[in-house]
Amino acid sequence: MRKATSELLELSLAQAARLVKSKEISPVDLVDASLERIESVNGRLSAYITIFEEEARKVAKAAEIMIVAGHDLGPLHGVPIGLKDNVAVKGFRTTAGSKVLKDWVPDHDATVTERLRRAGAIFVGKLNMHEFAWGGTSDNPHYGAVRNPWNTERFPAGSSGGSGAAVAARTCYGAIGTDTGGSIRLPSAINGVVGIRPTYGRVSNYGIIPLAWSMDTAGPMTRTVEDCAIMFNAIAGHDPKDQSTSRAPVVDYTEDLNRGVRGVRIGVVPGYFFHHLQPPVHNAVKGGLKTLEGLGAAVVDVNIENIHGNISAQLTIEAAEPSAYHQRWLREQPESYGADVRTLLEIGEMLLATHYLQAQRYRTLLRREFLEAFKKVDVFICPTLPFTATKVGEMKVVIENGVEENMLSAIMQFTGVPSLTGLPSLNVPCGFDQEGLPVGMQIIGKPFDEATLFRIGAAFQSATDFHKRAPNI
Amino acid sequence: MASRKEVTPTLVGALAEYAELPLAPGREEVITSMLETWIRDANELSRKMSSAKYWELAPATIFSHPNEAEEGN
Numbered sequence: 001m002r003k004a005t006s007e008l009l010e011l012s013l014a015q016a017a018r019l020v021k022s023k024e025i026s027p028v029d030l031v032d033a034s035l036e037r038i039e040s041v042n043g044r045l046s047a048y049i050t051i052f053e054e055e056a057r058k059v060a061k062a063a064e065i066m067i068v069a070g071h072d073l074g075p076l077h078g079v080p081i082g083l084k085d086n087v088a089v090k091g092f093r094t095t096a097g098s099k100v101l102k103d104w105v106p107d108h109d110a111t112v113t114e115r116l117r118r119a120g121a122i123f124v125g126k127l128n129m130h131e132f133a134w135g136g137t138s139d140n141p142h143y144g145a146v147r148n149p150w151n152t153e154r155f156p157a158g159s160s161g162g163s164g165a166a167v168a169a170r171t172c173y174g175a176i177g178t179d180t181g182g183s184i185r186l187p188s189a190i191n192g193v194v195g196i197r198p199t200y201g202r203v204s205n206y207g208i209i210p211l212a213w214s215m216d217t218a219g220p221m222t223r224t225v226e227d228c229a230i231m232f233n234a235i236a237g238h239d240p241k242d243q244s245t246s247r248a249p250v251v252d253y254t255e256d257l258n259r260g261v262r263g264v265r266i267g268v269v270p271g272y273f274f275h276h277l278q279p280p281v282h283n284a285v286k287g288g289l290k291t292l293e294g295l296g297a298a299v300v301d302v303n304i305e306n307i308h309g310n311i312s313a314q315l316t317i318e319a320a321e322p323s324a325y326h327q328r329w330l331r332e333q334p335e336s337y338g339a340d341v342r343t344l345l346e347i348g349e350m351l352l353a354t355h356y357l358q359a360q361r362y363r364t365l366l367r368r369e370f371l372e373a374f375k376k377v378d379v380f381i382c383p384t385l386p387f388t389a390t391k392v393g394e395m396k397v398v399i400e401n402g403v404e405e406n407m408l409s410a411i412m413q414f415t416g417v418p419s420l421t422g423l424p425s426l427n428v429p430c431g432f433d434q435e436g437l438p439v440g441m442q443i444i445g446k447p448f449d450e451a452t453l454f455r456i457g458a459a460f461q462s463a464t465d466f467h468k469r470a471p472n473i
Numbered sequence: 474m475a476s477r478k479e480v481t482p483t484l485v486g487a488l489a490e491y492a493e494l495p496l497a498p499g500r501e502e503v504i505t506s507m508l509e510t511w512i513r514d515a516n517e518l519s520r521k522m523s524s525a526k527y528w529e530l531a532p533a534t535i536f537s538h539p540n541e542a543e544e545g546n
């Protein structure tokens with residue numbers, strides 16, 4: 001019997017995939033439910049730039065025929081997925097949220113697109129984002145400001161703001177985001193979903209419009225950790241088309257999800273991880289640590305001597321590299337850029353080569369300190385960002401003592417650390433503030449040890465229900 | 474070494490000229506205050522990283538070949 005649309009949309013990705021596999025639901029039902037939901041909420045969220053209505057229905061029909069015929073494409077067979085609009089899809093417009101690329105139609109798939117397609121995913125649309133991924137608000141001047149489904153007056157963070165809003169609003173079962181300085185983890189935290197920034201080199205960037213080559217990554221955003229691990233299984237691994245990808249072995253990331261956290265050692269950096277936070281963020285993440293302790297993990301203070309300075313290093317690199325990529329367009333059509341991105345690109349041309357290289361030397365230092373610290377702990381846990389969702393359009397944020405701070409620097413307080421060190425990190429929802437806005441915690445792991453992040457996140461979700469709550473939109 | 478020279482629209486104009494970056498009228502003013510903060514912080518990081526304590530650190534941008542043998546290169 002056909003399930004009601006709302007019932008279908010509440011399924012996790014794992015549940016939906018299992019029901020397709022057992023032929024209890026059809027990919028056509030899932031895609032119809034997704035498209036109906038997109039139609040109903042996208043006017044309020046501006047989460048999608050392009051909706052693949054006709055294409056998705058055709059593919060769903062084909063997926064239905066194949067599963068009925070006993071031909072299973074893979075773990076995502078028939079599951080509706082969204083892609084951030086800087087990820088190439090052959091034959092479909094890919095704008096990167098920009099006016100510069102408003103008519104660009106790639107003649108190739110990005111590797112993540114190709115791998116998800118091969119695993120059976122059905123793409124329902126391309127997701128709105130901060131222009132060229134250079135910013136953390138997703139206040140896009142060309143395709144509309146993305147809004148937070150928990151409160152549409154609030155921002156969804158970014159740059160993968162459309163991906164976060166789309167997943168939280170149940171318009172798709174998972175989405176691909178990209179993360180340079182926090183662009184998967186920030187919107188995951190602010191929209192109350194799960195999102196992973198992989199180890200640098202674990203997932204191919206081929207076919208993705210770059211922001212900063214030395215820090216760019218791509219990863220899944222979903223409602224549950226299990227869903228995230230399933231999508232990650234589909235996209236992780238070496239890619240001959242991207243020489244920055246590693247040949248380190250890929251494991252089954254769902255294998256350890258039920259192993260629990262008994263004996264896991266969690267590091268906390270005193271004087272940094274729980275300072276300069278809005279109180280609800282402090283309380284929710286501390287509560288998250290207590291939950292994990294209750295499940296058998298141990299929390300240990302570990303000093304990272306040179307953690308201060310990471311925001312400047314992050315901003316310097318993230319300023320210089322995009323300015324090199326955009327150099328021609330910035331001279332030929334500066335008026336095509338939104339005001340904030342244009343300013344950032346111009347600033348990136350005015351920093352010195354020595355600033356850039358000292359920031360890159362700092363990365364070596366910070367990574368070395370973290371690798372040393374991982375002899376004492378298995379992971380680190382901290383807030384994903386120090387505040388909950390601000391109003392759409394705000395460029396300043398108040399974190400404590402009524403002091404206004406620049407949004408871009410403030411938002412990277414914690415996400416910059418894995419970006420600089422190349423370490424994997426996972427956002428997991430861990431609470432809400434007094435206005436019902438989500439809070440996320442960031443679990444940082446050893447290089448190529450995403451499995452441990454998924455294991456800890458899954459244990460946390462088995463003991464909490466933050467991920468089960470839905471925005472009322 | 475800890476210079477505190479103010480970033481001014483004139484300096485921004487000069488930097489843009491060095492970079493052969495034409496700036497539309499009024500852009501210097503928009504850029505000035507943000508650039509001031511970024512350069513101040515970047516200079517602070519440069520002072521730290523140029524200390525003798527870190528002389529052996531190479532930037533994270535170098536080529537490395539940890540798997541060269543197994544990759545058969």
